[in-house]
Amino acid sequence: SSELTQDPAVSVALGQTVRITCQGDSLRSYYASWYQQKPGQAPVLVIYGKNNRPSGIPDRFSGSSSGNTASLTITGAQAEDEADYYCNSRDSSGNPVFGGGTKLTVL
């Protein structure tokens, strides 16, 4: 079982804002990073650290954290944002751990 918990599925209307959450005790000490994975493709880092986007990631993606919950927000979701999203941080031993993933549907 994962030490990071995500909702299995979330939906958003085209152009609206959606928040994807990740819960875990380790998030009180470590930032989460977020990955987007489209069918048949490798995961891609979209958010890391406090709220940093790698080069090439649109600014509609943002990250935040409060207590034991990290959030990925997509402001103005686009059809191409439909994908699986995974959070990642460290577990109680300091080793990497992934959340179970959230399937985002853009309606």
Add this chain to the structure above:
Amino acid sequence: EVQLVQSGAEVKKPGESLKISCKGSGYSFTSYWIGWVRQMPGKGLEWMGIIYPGDSDTRYSPSFQGQVTISADKSISTAYLQWSSLKASDTAMYYCARLVVTGSSTSFDPWGQGTLVTVSS
């Protein structure tokens, strides 16, 4: 450009051995951990283990300890994941990724393209 390129798809029989590779380029290979991640068909990402090519320090997820071996050859900037005796349940996509650790932030970037391993009799 920082890049990880993995070896090609494999089809094996139960009981066979296998070693897949991940070659890094565009950065100092010995200065970053490399991680291996499993994704079974239709499932999520599972961290298997990490290796620091600079000194071959290796850490395994408890779920994979004893099941696989992670190694690296820093002279050719390549990390490896190997099995001594494959099982049908090892059928999955396997990704390598560079682990970037800065203070309280841990992230995998970039990722290799993945190696599909199919184990079937």
